Amino acid sequence: MDARDERHRARMQRKKALVDEKIAQAQDEYGLLLVHSGNGKGKSSSAFGMVARALGHGMQVGIVQFIKGAASTGEEAFFRRFPDEVRYHVMGEGFTWETQDRQRDIAKAQQAWAVARELLDDERIGLVVLDELNIALKYGYLELDRVLADIAARPLLQHVVVTGRGALPGMIEAADTVTEMNLVKHAFKAGVKAQKGVEF
Amino acid sequence: MDARDERHRARMQRKKALVDEKIAQAQDEYGLLLVHSGNGKGKSSSAFGMVARALGHGMQVGIVQFIKGAASTGEEAFFRRFPDEVRYHVMGEGFTWETQDRQRDIAKAQQAWAVARELLDDERIGLVVLDELNIALKYGYLELDRVLADIAARPLLQHVVVTGRGALPGMIEAADTVTEMNLVKHAFKAGVKAQKGVEF
Known part of the structure; x- marks a missing residue:
């Protein structure tokens, strides 16, 4: 059993324990999966x-933006000031969405997921943001089962935040x-037009 | 007419113009009031x-936390790293809420509002965060009309974010x-207990 399998098993065991026994005041440290939809x-x-919060606690952070331009250029500019603490990856440039070349879009999404998987495999990273991942899943560019398996196999203390409208039921x-x-x-x-500092 | 009155008048005029004429693609710069409830x-x-976003755009930011401990210590630790760009005020320590000394709580809320008002009066500040202000309003520690008048009289390009559950109808x-x-x-x-980097 390799390290990922071992972590997956440990995570599932701990989760099961939490749910089964309904531990009211669990004192375990436990990396959470949060979804914003x-x-x-x-x-x-x-x-x-949450990235700012994590940095305030001295944690390292990884960010993958699955849709280029979906998140703010201001946030990117700001968090790129901290290259030792934040790994910031903007992927998803040039998606053609449903209109054009689906196979090409899927290939790009897979590349983005490969980057996400590296972050999800790194014990040093305390928080991983998968920005707009829900969109890539909704379009079927990534397989939900594979994504959830990789997320479940992350280090035990690592938090993950998944954003994007239309979260799939399996993600929830x-x-x-x-x-x-x-x-x-x-x-x-x-x-009112989109305003700098608010919308982008 | 002093500068605040003038700004209030200009803001109300611009807002009226936007609403009355239903300008579909207004190109005006305009500081927004955002409420998160x-x-x-x-x-x-x-x-x-949004603070990170604003800093990425080179804006200055002011933050007033009306309830001490309501927001994350991680965020505070992080944003205090930037004293030239972020003015960070934690107020509201020692509220007794409904239980004890209401007059004392009102006095503390008024002190917090005086600090907020300084930020709302400063043209250099592009974004003001009034964290948990809705709570102070809900408890009647501050008068809604006065708060809204001060917010409306802020510099035209300044954005304001008000957070807290139970936003009053007038705020909305x-x-x-x-x-x-x-x-x-x-x-x-x-x-699962509250986790560092997620809840605080």
Whole structure:
């Protein structure tokens, strides 16, 4: 049994113990899988707030953006200031989506996942942000089962945040915490253009 | 008419123009008021993600935490690394809430608001985070009308983010964008304790 299998087994055992025994005040350290979905703002911003939090605790962070341009250029510019603490990968450039060359898009998504898998395999990284992964899954560019297996096989203490609207039921099932960001009111609808520092 | 009155008037005029004329692709720069409410996670994290975004754009940021301990110590530790770019104020220590000395709590909230008002009066600050302000308003420690008037009188290009569950209807009415973070599933309920880098 290799290290990943071993971690997967240990994770599943611990999770089972938590659920089965309904330990009310578990004192175990345990890396969480968080999902931010919904049609509102704040899915990615909230993940980036967690990056700041993790850095404040001296943790190392890995970020993979599955959709180039989906997240803020401001956040990228800021977190790239910390190359020793943050590994920042922007993937997904040039997706053709459903319109053009699906095989090419799948190949690009697989490349992005290979990068994510390296982060998910690195014990030194305390938090991995998989920004807009839900979109790549929704389009079927990545297999959910494989993605969930790789996430489950991560180091025991590593937290993972997955963002993007339209989280698949299997992703929600696997998550420890799921938050839906719902739009109540949006400035764009009143004719205000996207503003630097807020939208990008 | 002093500078604050003038800005208030200009803001109201611009807002009225936007709403009245339903300008579909307004090209104006315009500081937004964003509200993050709801019972889920991510209200404050998302605001702190926006702080990172703003810093990436070279903006200056002001933060007032109305409830000490409500936001993450990790975020505070991290953003205090940038004293030239971030003014970070943790107020609200020692609130007795409804239980004890309401007049003392109101006095503390007023002190916190005085600090917020300085940030809201500073043209150099591009983003102001008023973390958990909704809670102080809900408890009646601050007058909504006065708070909204001060927010409306801020510099035209300054963005403001207000967080906290239970946003009052008047706050939602005044906001440009409102997002409700709703809890779908939470690890705590499965007996997982709060984890460093995620919850605090």
